[in-house]
Amino acid sequence: MSQPTDDHRTPPPGCPAHAQGGNIQLYGPDYAADPEAYYAHLRAQGPSAPVDIAPGVEVELVTSYDAALHILQNPAAFPRDSRRWNALAEGRVPADSPALPMMGYRPNALFSDGADHAKLRQAVIAALDTVDERALIRQTQKSADYLISNFCSDRDGSAELMAEYASPLPLLVFSHLFGCPPEIGDRVIAGISGIFEGTAGADEVLGQALAELIALKHRRPGDDVTTELIRQHALLTSDQAEADQAVLHQLVTLLSGGTAPLAAAIGTSSALYLGEEWPTGLPVEDAVSQALWSYAPIANYAGHYPMMDVELGDRTLRAGDPVLISFAAANRDPKLTEHRAQLSSKAHLAFGAGPHACPAKDPAFMIAVTAVECLLNRLPDMELDEPFSKLGWVPSPWSRVLTELPVHFTPRSVPAAPAAYESAAPVVSQPAPDLVQPPAAMPAAQAPQEDETPKSRKGGLFSRFLAWTKGE
Template structure:
């Protein structure tokens, strides 16, 4: 991965010239250098998360954990956002879709949060992880088959595999028929690509899915949410689905692509004649520690002025958690050994901890294992240290991951293929208003369903 500069002087846009900007090409080329500089200012510091949008960013692990677990003082309801209420946030700001209030568990507190979250956790707990792993393998086989035939031994793991796999798996988990599933994929993809109209496409498709499941429930997450004793309204259903769908797809794509990069580009994961290499689970865990897929998010709003290590956090001003910076806090190295290997904050902490972390791990690990098994001689086309990141503040994801391999027809993993331990039994970004996505994506789900039926 790109190495940070360890800059000792303020980078452009730093507090010496205004707030440090956590967006754009300079941030994308050196996120770790930005976090290093911010740590010199204390456990938190003001940054611009988007043009004209200031937030307090928490970079300390201990401070982040304190805020995540102190839900009485730091609440999630962004209707408190002072600058937004005073008209000081640009109406077209890309921060609004990510931070503005929605009636779902992510932006709720107290009894409202408990009710909405219980509906989600009760629906997710019924996901059979063995069945989920088989579905991931089937989707992975389909995607590998597609790019193996079309790319002549070369592919981009990000575009050809990691981005598409969660969309297809989620379409199955949420019980989407082909016509609706296609538009949901278009909508979700368009949101993260900034495509105009994506918000409306997703909203209309979810409305149709909810109406369909009201009439014909099935064995899927959408139906379970609908049948839950919380009695969710259609509006609550739609917003819960937005959280689960959009909040799971992009972080999973990042975990799959970055985990694959580690497996292929870091010597400690390589198989040799004398070493089996570390398993995929270890690579995914390293991703969660060092390259948190949700990098800066989880908006909190102090209910009163609060002092944090000598810095005053004003009531109703947004405080964001830098999961990326907190997990790599140098002070963590002093006591990380005595912590659980999963004490990272990539899934959050406290009452708002991600309820889908177990299924997410199954999907990520199975996706990487299947890729390595189906393409046993796969290797990176770009050196590990030269891979680049997208410049968005919200997620830590690779811009591309070029690979090469020997083209082959689909087959079961050979004994010589990479083998790893089987997997053991994502704060969701809101929608972004932003031309329609590429037409090819509009039939992704339909094409997969046809392939799975042998058509």
């Protein structure tokens, strides 16, 4: 990564502010090519600075580790409810802005505060606490082997790991965690993939699939996170329709907040480990930790809307104006680097901090480590097609994810449906009790039974994966 210019008050080379004046624009290929130069310029203005996170959308971006930690740990002064967003309420945010899907209010734990947040978060934590750690590792290994088997034996010894491995692996693991039957799992994966790819109608595909999944779990509770979320939300309200909508929003949050960052972490960690500068002999855990410190998968996010005007350095953060945390910049704060050796390896902010910190950070780390280890164990002579420093990054302000990760290796076979998979314990450790029937107004068609999927259909990714595990 290139070093920032000496005069940090001069916008970095290629920055649109050179020509236009005004705020730094934190998006586009120039930013993606060298975000640290942008962060260095912003740091010179104090612990925070105004940026355009999307065309016509101004936010205050916090680049200081200490300031970020203070805001994340003080939700009473810095609430997360984006219905307080001044510019949005006043009609100053473009209706088609790419910032709206990321910052717009949703009735889930991420955008809630106080008692509402505590209840919603506790339901999610209770559901995640039922996940068996060893079974989760086995499920990750199984998903990894399936994906590796698709590219490792019948080609010329080359693959593009972001599309063929890092991105689909979390989707397979989450579909299993949620207890999806094949056909619903296919549509869940298509929906969440479409959302991140900007496919029209992807929101509807995902919402419909999850609504059918919830209806299915009412009729046939399983050993899965969806069933446990239904049980937890039934304890919060006697209105089942309201509870089911809350479960749906929580599932969307877990999918969007879990799969894409995990894909980024798996891809970047793999690239670091295979890169020209990685010291021989260091464990995979170190590569994943380094990726989280230096290439935070969620780069800039966590919108806060101050309750009142607040002084931060030489800046006044106005009540109701959005304040975003730059996890990427805060992790590489020069003031932090001075005593980084004394910090815990988990002191990074890649998983957030405070009451809104990621509730699944330990399972997420475990999945990432297991995914990279499987790749290296199955294909031990794998090498990057180009140096790590030359790899390209997606030009998004929200995430730090490689556009492609091309590699080469000696082709070899991965056995289909290893026997160890057949005896794997359920991922959820305890069955949930029987649940009441769904209301008649539950959206759309009822979910199919597992054996209702037509045999003639080829099926999507999750169907093919399940068939592979059965040796079909």
